[in-house]
Amino acid sequence: MQFMLLFSRQGKLRLQKWYVPLSDKEKKKITRELVQTVLARKPKMCSFLEWRDLKIVYKRYASLYFCCAIEDQDNELITLEIIHRYVELLDKYFGSVCELDIIFNFEKAYFILDEFLLGGEVQETSKKNVLKAIEQADLLQEVRS
Amino acid sequence: MPAVSKGDGMRGLAVFISDIRNCKSKEAEIKRINKELANIRSKFKGDKALDGYSKKKYVCKLLFIFLLGHDIDFGHMEAVNLLSSNRYTEKQIGYLFISVLVNSNSELIRLINNAIKNDLASRNPTFMGLALHCIANVGSREMAEAFAGEIPKILVAGDTMDSAKQSAALCLLRLYRTSPHLVPTGDWASRVVHLLNDQHLGVVTAATSLITTLAQKNPEEFKTSVSLAVSRLSRIVTSASTDLQDYTYYFVPAPWLSVKLLRLLQCYPPPDPAVRGRLTECLETILNKAQEPPKSKKVQHSNAKNAVLFEAISLIIHHDSEPNLLVRACNQLGQFLQHRETNLRYLALESMCALASSEFSHEAVKTHIETVIAALKTERDVSVRQRAVDLLYAMCDRSNAQQIVAEMLSYLETADYSIREEIVLKVAILAEKYAVDYTWYVDTILNLIRVAGDYVSEEVWYRVIQIVINRDDVQGYAAKTVFESLQAPACHENLVKVGGYILGEFGNLIAGDPRSSPLVQFNLLHSKFHLCSVPTRALLLSTYIKFVNLFPEVKPTIQDVLRSDSQLRNADAELQQRAVEYLRLSTVASTDILATVLEEMPPFPERESSILAKLKKKKGPGTVMGLEEGKRERGPDINGGPEPAPASATSTPSPSADLLGLGAVPPAPAGPPPSSGGLLVDVFSDSPSAVAPLAPGSEDNFARFVCKNNGVLFENQLLQIGLKSEFRQNLGRMFIFYGNKTSTQFLNFTPTLICSDDLQATEPADQARGSDSGRGRAGAAGCQHRVCVGLHRSTSSQHPVQVWRNLSECVRQVAHHTQQVFPAHRNGLPGLLSALEAAEQSPAGGAEHFQGKASNGHRNHQSQDYWVWFRAPGRGRSESCQFCGSRDHPHQNHADRVLVALGAEPPGSDVPAHAADEQGDRLPEAVCAAVGAVLAPRLLAQPLSAQLQARQPASSLRVDGMAQCEDRG
Secondary structure, three states: OOOEEEEEEEOOOEEEEEOOOOOOHHHHHHHHHHHHHHOOOOOOOOEEEEEEEEEEEEEEEEOEEEEEEEEEOOOOHHHHHHHHHHHHHHHHHHHHOOOHHHHHOOOHHHHHHHEEEHHHHHHHOOOOHHHHHHHHHHHHHHHHH | OOOOOOOOOHHHHHHHHHHHHHHHHHHHHHHHHHHHHHHHHHHHHOOOOOOOOHHHHHHHHHHHHHHOOOOOOOHHHHHHHOOOEEEEEEEEHHHHHHHOOOOOOOOHHHHHHHHHHHHHHHHHHHHHHHHHOOOHHHOOOOHHHOOOOOHHHHHHHHOHHHHHHHHHHHHHHHHHOOOOOHOOHHHHHHHHHHHHHHHOHHHHHHHHHHHHHHHOOOOHHOHHHHHHHHHHHHHHOOOOOOOOOHHHHHHHOOOOHHHHHHHHHOOOOOOOHHHHHHHHHHHHHHHHHHHOOOOOOOHHHHHHHHHHHHHHHHHHHHHOHHHHHHHHHHHHHHHOOOOOOOHHHHHHHHHHHHHHOOOOOHHHOOOOOOHHHHHHHHOOOOHHHHHHHHHHHHHHHOHHHHHHHHHHHHHHOOHHHHHHHHHHHHHHHHHOOOOOOHHHHHHHHHHHHHHHHHHOOOHHHHHHHHHHHOOOHHHHHHHHHHHHOOOOOOOOOOHHHHHHHHHHHHEEEEEEOOHHHHHHHHHHHHHHHOOOOOOHHHHHHHHHHHHHOOOOOHHHHHHHHHHOHHHHHHOOOHHHHHHHHHHHHHHHHHHHHHHHHHOOOOOOOOOOOOOHHHHHHHHHHHHHHHHHHHHHHHHHHHHOOOOOOOOOOOOOOOHHHHHHHOOOOOOOOOOOOOOOHHHHHHHHOOHHHOOOOOOHHHHHHHOOOOOEEEEEEEEEOEEEEEEEEEEEHHHEEEEEEEEEEEOOOOOOOOOOOOOOOOOHOOOOOOOOHHOOOOOEEEEEEEEEEEEEEEEEEEEEOOOHHHHHHHHHHHHHHHHHHHHOOOOOOOOHHHHHHHHHHHHHHHHOOOOOOOOOOOOOOOOOHEEEEEOOOOOOHHHHHOOOOOOOOOOOOOOOOOHHHHHOOEOOOOOOOOOOOOOHHHHHHHOOOHHHHHHOOOOOOHHOOOOOOOHHHHHEEEOOHEEEEHHHHHHOO
């Protein structure tokens, strides 16, 4: 996976994770283009599209779009389920997650993502294991403070 | 603000985020942010040391501001400080900040790397995890340098925790992607492979990703992974859905790992028989399971199951060795073509494209043609329709070409603009490739122009002309069809071009019918004239002059048109010039000359369709090439016959040998070369025998010299051969440079230059002219060779007709040379002419590029030296017709473009370039002929008409000069 973007229906970027080195300028350009492209698509359309030389896999959950860019040989359907598993993780952690949770606790959203995906590849697919790691960290803090 | 905030909330941060969200306008938001930035800056600069919590909070705020899209230029130091905190969340925020805002500040990188080093060594698993995440997120070169040695140790150490192993594997993967040379595979390779046997499925997943990437570059070192991957896969696919506990996803056992294992196997050819049997079983199980009734109605279940299925099919296609599996795969995909999930329809179409190129499943794919055509018509999503077009293209063969082309054509009328050009190319390619009946081909292309004229690129209509010219069975039909199409009240300009060209060549074939009599044809074309762009008008003018030859009865009409002010005084130099020349030609030339000069075009050499090349360029090598190559390469593979020798790889040395040896190596390639049989001709000529061994693109290199004196002639990984040439008067000089591109010294590098007869052939055949022209000299000084090529002069003290003959002879010689130097052209004259045209079309009008030296030192034409002075133009052109180098029309007969300069000057003197203007008022009679008339090599043999004797002064060869000349005529 080359990058993952979360953005709202209004086109506001909520989370961005880049697994390839790009300049800030390029990142902004890509984000702008992609948000536009994806938002322009109709609900019943398929979740995959070719974009530059990448494949884009996206899915909408309530007001949020989750959008991944994968390479040519990568599997689209499994990427769609990566998105779903991430949503499940957020949901479990926050307890029926909504966009606001991700806005106010953006750092947690990043931490959870890092436990699940690392360097653009799936690190741990077990929901239990990922959440265990995150909760342990939270526990560490609570004990100390 | 949400009430729940697990872990430790940062109240200040939440307040700040709320503030930002409450901002009514962009300005208010910026104001609020600037206020906060000022606050944070003052806190960081303040005398009071901040506690860890505040520091964390402010760093986090900065991060938030950055993620909103604002630039952050401070706070990095504070973030780095957080890294050395003992509090987990402070460290965590520090690492997050670093991961998101990497700064290339070297001082900072050193500090960061230090902190990471400490955490890796801390033996605190959570700290270690953070450090590894940071490396994987940043993955910079500096980090690769610092940690590429350490991470493999963590990965394979026996006492490393599972989670750390997972992170370490993906860390290493990221570093390998950024700087592969910094991550050499070592003894750890085999131990990493054994992680595929690990009990922890998370570790196996991470390790599989790593191995897949490493195996792509070093297949040998990781080939033991194949059998391990197969047995792991086998255990997963046969397990019950509950066996793998939390690694089962919606009743599908370990879908991510399965996909990754299947992907890893695609790095290798089909394994040994024993393993292969097991793998085939696995794949069959996957195909079977996909057919079972779903265990859940949830889309996640079906997605995960089908993700594994599609990856399995990819592997089956990759191996391309099990006909049963291929056909089964095709049938199962066929079911998806009508699935209600758009995603599955999309993917099924995509996978089928790959199946279509396998000979085992090609027929099976074809059975779905109706469904795919229906998809093209009914799919609401353009990206799915695009896939359907791709699949139709891939499944097309002789049996269904007519149907597919017809469907694509009808789809084209409503197709999205974004994919029209591609469809046009595809239709054109299929129509040509599978045409049994070329009338069908002509109809198809004309339809294409009618339906989507704007998207028909030059390549497409050039191609139809090439084909019509090369196949005489279709010429009459083509003429009839274009004539009919042109009668539409509004037709696309591309149709006018094709129509103009074809009627100009073959209009006579339909002239017998009174409904398409010459005059009707002419009037039809001319009715479009004023609507067309300059290049098309130029083409039409050429058609008109061809009509003059084909139909003498319309000559007066055409002359009237050419003579009209709108042509003769057209503001466009090209049109004006054509009008002047054609008018003159039609008046001065005898019917014999006209017939020779305006003869029907000779057939084009067969070559790869330029349209295909264009589609390849457009789509990248993957899609189209895959299809073509796939079909082609299968043959030898299956028959066990020898593979065709790869043209470029194995024969790289030979091109240079050929070039340098200039035939020191055995006699010229099979078959006598077209012209004089010299060696230069062999090397440079267009004949496949000589060009074939050249690396791709070298033909382009030759063509480059049409308009450039210097450039790279040949290049591969080892050697670059550069050519520098200069021309002065009758002399040309070529420097050949050899550049060694390797880091080692060439041993035994001996370029050989043979000055063959061919160079001497530049000497005028008629010794009576006694020139000093053809001279070949080879000097070997180090790695530089010089070849002096003389274009020759002719001396004449005879009748103007004799002068003219000599001139023709000169031109022939020049053309001959041109052919050697510019082999992109099929025969010498068009080559020269296009060079001329190149010069002509340059911004400066060409006069300075292509010097027509016309000076008359003696005022008495009876004792003059006439020189043809040829110089390749010095400036490049941006684009040119691939047939002949002309920019605006495909290989229209170039005989009309002759602008060869004729001059007389005392031998050896170095006449300034503008001498022509100074003393050109008494140009020999032949010049006028050269300007107005036409020259072809075969003219030589013919007596020249008396008109050539008319004496007319002309000052230069530029358009104004000619116009003047015309006036006096």
